[in-house]
Amino acid sequence: MKPRHAPPLNALRAFETAARCLSFQKAAAQLFVTPAAVSHQVKRLEDHLGTTLFERGHRTVTLTPEGAALAASLSGIFGMLDLALDRASSAATAELRVSTLESFAAKWLAPRLHRFHARHPDIQVRIVTSDQLADVGRDGVDIAVRYGPGTGSGGDADPLMDAPVFPVCAPGTVRMDGRPLASPADLAHVTLIHDQSAEGRPGVPDWAAWLAFAGVSTERADVGPVYPSIYLAQEAAIHGHGVALGVGPLVEDDLRQGRLIRPFQAQLPNAYAFWTIRPAAGRKEEATDAFHRWLEVESGASQTLRRFSTAVP
Template sequence: MTTHKPRQPAPLNALRAFEAVARGLSFQAAAAQLFVTPAALSHQVKRLEEYLGTRLFQRGHRSIALTEEGAALAASLGELFGQLDLVLDRATAPRVASLRVSTIESFAAKWLAPRLHRFHRECPELRLRIETGNAHADFARDGIDVAIRYGPGGYSGAERLMAAPVFPVCAPALLADAARPLAAPRDLSRHMLLHDESATGRPGVPDWPAWLAAARVGSVEAGPGPVFASIYLAQEAAVAGHGVALGLAPLVEEDLQRGRLVRPFELALDNAYAFWILRRDGRSGPRDAAIETFCRWLRSEAAASPSSTPAA
């Protein structure tokens, strides 16, 4: 009878270290975030590579890049750490303050969720309940503390969080398809264009006809292709390789960093819509302090985002 040697417990500190380095492809930046030295992070990553028996980074003279195995692992860890944070939230619920946060599905899935493990690490005393929706936030009726909305502004007491420039995105496999190259915007005629309803009938929100006009492409038909009810669904269809979508910079940032999406063209259009923070009317006390703590964290994350532009 063959016996198998049990796998040693996963080195969680090393996984945290790897995830931080992989997110920004920088030992220096990750070390500053985790309050350790780059040498300590390097040691943790080497320990993880030894544990897995594979290399996770290609190390150059002044840069690093993820290996195929490293990219696959990095793509999963953000979600796994987010799930772990939810478990910890449930375990500590009787002892922590709770905030209800409402936002649209695409922002929750593509921008907020991958960052929540950092909020939990920085503010373990606060528990967040994330709800999705795009209706007008009625703080008194719905019990919402903070709402994040995508729109033109004009909301009472709103604070602009991030701009949302628009540009084409697709799966790497489409860009590598020699039979249907994507070397110039006119090559989009060989590919399915994915649409979402967020740009339909909204002045100043770029859609495919607007982008093609800006790219000076008159021979591409923008009509064919499915229309999705949300930005999130259109983006997921692009990740799956079903066509080329127009991505909002903050919402495609994570997929671009992880290599699930690529930008075939650099042309980006300004967007009349942006992401906004709305909050419950300020009152002195612990809840208002908790709301300000969360809003301050949102501002910090937005400012550090590669797709961030200064708020106007």
């Protein structure tokens, strides 16, 4: 076999980013280059390998089988490379790569992270958002927080917080006829905001489950706008666009700050919870353990789960 020179690192990086985003434009934004530059680098790699990595459509790209296989390998390689370079760049500051959902990062972690920095100024936390199953060994992250049934690959999963579900809305939200919300039955006269977190996930409450639990009609349980994430559904509720189903830890700060209220106290238990995933035994580091201990302290101080009754009003 004829020897093959290693492909240019820039071409590999451009391809891996484009494969992860499934968009040359989004990849260009992450790499701070133009979409044309990403396309050029991907074509350069395809020419080097002698195979097609993307099927290009009108404003869309999809991975070929060869491209998907290469992307799966490169994702872990670049994650580990980034982690190695980050750790080598500064002996004085430990960088901790934390992978979590965008909703959790924005609604629970960000309002509290300054307290970790105050206690551990020598640890620089880098947040990486993803809703994929975490593999801390392959993905090049030190610790992950996920919303799920408690399974994770490549590490040890520990329970962090339960995630009860209950309605939330902006203060002053009223029925379509202008009357205030007085009972769960009034939800038949407001916009119900949905998110995709419960779709295809047995035991994760949706509007039909909550309305049935509250003893009212489920006829309109599927009516209303659907958002791709809990975070966006919650933001829609904050802006007064209707009533959403809040997930306990993710609405706690908005309830405390008065951006959201609970019109009714009934809440449903959730088969999904928040979990931390760390590397398997023997690969844990001091910074990872410090962050994990801090997460446990912060989750233990959470008031959302203790403040409210589960009784139907």
